Amino acid sequence: MAKYYLLVIPVAIGIAAGMFGAGFLADESEPDTFTKQDLVQNGSPYEGNPSAPITIVEFGDYQCTYCMKFHQSSLQVIKDEYIKSGKANLVFRDFALNGPASIQAAEASHCAKDQGRFWEYHDEVYQNWDGENTGWVTRASLDGFAQNVGLDMQQFGSCMDSSKYRQQVQDTYAFGEKIGINATPSFLIISGDKIVKITGNQPIDVFRKTLDDL
Template structure:
């Protein structure tokens, strides 16, 4: 995934519903309209200031090699410079491409969210990444990660046993397909005026340029 794939999508202003973002598929007949809240809802808790003007919507898989590389490198730098300073917020949505283990890991993260430990558990999964389809995601390993972030294991395992979030994760995958996601990681980076799509684990400079472009557009629209 070394090639940069950026798609800018214009904003349509609705009279009643407010700001509407036009999201591909690229065919005009297949295009769908989603509000900003629709893009964000049902994903992870927001990382950063909920009022940050720019949103990164990341689509990822916990077994994905390039997702792991993004989280180990680029995200740390984005977090320090943009998220912690209130310029950008991040929402993660699951796009489990690597089979049942990815689906199970995604469910585990939402079970951790029941105990207000979503991001801690999310980070623990990537910290302990063991490759794609290698069998590192098991109930035992998930329990080990839960212990590391101080979860109540009884509650955590009850959540997994009941498959409480299986439908949620499947619906996120289907929603991703609806808006044109076909690989991980993929990102929709947007403000109230524009969406930019980034495909793959791109270098930090790509995100710098994207944030700058969205900031410039925002300033133009305010003048």
């Protein structure tokens, strides 16, 4: 089985055969292995065609400044040029590194997913972004976002009260750390047996070159 290593450059490419090494390691230790399914499970629904030849996995935090900037800039270009055309799809995975409020916002997005409104809720949170750990993420504000996107509030409230998705959000963070995610936003762009890792809200031309090359 091939090992998968991360080249330590801002936009890094690694190649494996069939299975991807989980460590993104720069040494000779034997990593665990993981599949594309491991990378997308417990994330958002696919944005775009699930069968598109390229999958973009974004690891993000709802309070993260550069995640918000990506959401307001490059994301729309990627949707227009690659996702709507069927060239790529997108999956969002939580990497809640800004504390309890980020975890709570991630939980709320999954409660919205239960009602088929993940992306609407996701967008609503970023449209109301107001800084990192400034107090804008509260149960009241999350309930307000749910109302704004038309969720059944009783179902949403029960989901939040039960902490249904808390462990999943925490486990997803641990998985991200295991495979070498250490900042938000981070992207794994997958095509066949190739993965390109992009860290940070890079200029749109970085994403274009990566997607076009794949």
